């Protein structure tokens with residue numbers, strides 16, 4: 001993925017993280033580079049990010065409701081506003097009952113109807129709290145836990161390893177047998193983003209833990225529990241014990257460690273404790289015989305905790321998570337309590353998001369492709385689809401040429417790489433076939449029930465895939481998402497319509513600038529098919545390393561070089577970047593930028609590039625790249641990103657330019673400058 005910090009499932013827990021830009025009018029569209037945002041007093045070779053964005057960084061304040069702000073947020077703002085109009089139009093035009101458009105209208109309107117939500121109070125949550133209260137045995141516990149399983153994680157596509165539920169499900173192509181779907185199970189259960197929030201001894205983390213305890217206490221009080229503070233302490237303690245058995249973010253990113261096939265019987269033998277039969281039955285997973293258990297040690301540890309910790313503590317834990325999970329469709333006191341921790345403490349925001357933005361995000365999640373269909377019809381002209389498809393084709397050509405020219409790669413590996421490139425399925429704008437929402441019931445005035453039903457519908461849609469043939473046309477992002485994604489096992493790419501808009505992609509400016517921003521994104525996504533995890537999957541999507549050992553050694557040497565390059569960046573004195581955790585993304589950035597640059601040069605067909613706004617074609621390409629990463633982030637969110645995200649922060653992604661010879665020429669970068677790398681230290685993966 002290219003841009004955003006937050007996987008969707010996590011955003012639902014932590015609303016402030018959903019990228020949502022500021023109030024007021026978006027600045028007038030510039031068709032070209034933003035000259036007024038540059039700081040030419042900073043030499044490109046010393047800090048290219050500041051050179052391209054310094055004046056903007058100085059004059060920009062992050063809006064109170066956001067943890068970060070930048071160009072991506074502006075594009076999201078515009079897209080959200082447009083989407084909101086489409087949804088509201090669906091609500092006011094009264095489409096026939098049961099129609100898709102009626103559903104998005106009713107979903108959004110019900111969410112916005114805070115009066116009705118307030119009038120209902122905690123009543124909608126009551127049946128769930130009653131079920132938790134009625135838990136009397138370990139098998140009751142297993143049954144309830146089974147009902148909390150959601151299809152809310154994703155190992156390889158959107159790379160979301162976080163679920164607040166004890167486990168998370170991802171249904172995707174089996175890595176050993178790519179002709180069938182497999183149920184992947186992931187660790188979960190934490191209310192904070194990562195194990196380090198529970199285990200790290202630093203002063204900052206200790207403080208966050210104290211604030212988390214206060215938050216859990218507040219939520220239990222709102223749920224009507226007596227002695228909330230004592231019970232909250234036990235809940236946080238249970239989560240800390242979960243954190244102790246959790247795999248780290250870096251380990252979770254390792255496909256070879258994750259691809260563990262367990263039979264149903266293996267769960268009982270290898271991870272005793274939880275009543276697995278009851279759990280799977282309650283989760284609607286009676287049929288599959290084989291599962292993929294991504295973090296086996298965590299499954300052993302979490303399963304044990306279901307017997308080692310008292311039922312009362314488990315019930316309090318489940319109560320907290322039940323109310324937290326639905327906080328956005330409960331009365332304002334709950335929304336505010338949730339914001340006090342997830343917004344203020346974890347992201348550093350000072351004010352909650354406008355409710356309509358959350359409403360758009362939730363409608364997008366519940367009925368994403370209905371909204372997407374309307375969005376595409378209105379805002380994504382066929383001419384832009386064709387233009388994007390051409391750019392994709394050019395970059396694939398450039399990539400192929402780069403592979404053919406590699407002098408270190410053996411002919412066998414080259415042939416396989418090129419075969420993989422040839423079967424790459426590239427989706428531009430929107431899927432060929434839209435999802436069917438006929439089975440999803442949306443009731444006007446029932447925000448809580450709608451959220452429940454939509455989540456269940458999505459879960460069942462995923463479970464139903466098991467046993468069906470693989471659908472390579474399925475999209476994992478909606479067209480109105482400002483992002484792009486590689487599906488490594490499917491060997492497919494999705495470029496949603498919403499990322500193909502200015503200033504990323506703009507028919508009214510020189511091609512060099514589009515190649516520097518959207519071209520680099522396209523190159524990035526293509527490169528994922530060949531990076532540290534992509535190199536593990538062959539053209540069919542099978543986990544089958546297709547490299548010769550010598551080729552792999554060379555590749556890994558370049559990769560190690562890049563790990564060291566990123567390990568050396570220190571956004572905070574006590575917190576460096578993790579070069580290993582971000583390796584796949586960094587390879588994709590470097591390789592993607594190089595391929596986009598080649599494709600741009602080819603697009604000139606030997607003619608000189610026009611000088612525009614005083615810059616040569618190559619300068620336009622690189623400045624556009626750096627401006628496409630323009631972003632300013634609050635410290636708490638930045639720290640969270642460094643600890644949990646597979647992507648480096650935007651500023652450091654910009655520094656990928658250091659690895660391209662052309663950048664040195666374009667800006668006269670010389671030895672002694674901060675970003676200067678000797679030619680031998682420039683990483684050339686492809």
Ligand SMILES: [Zn+2]
Pocket residue numbers: 001002524525528585588
């Ligand atoms: Zn990526």
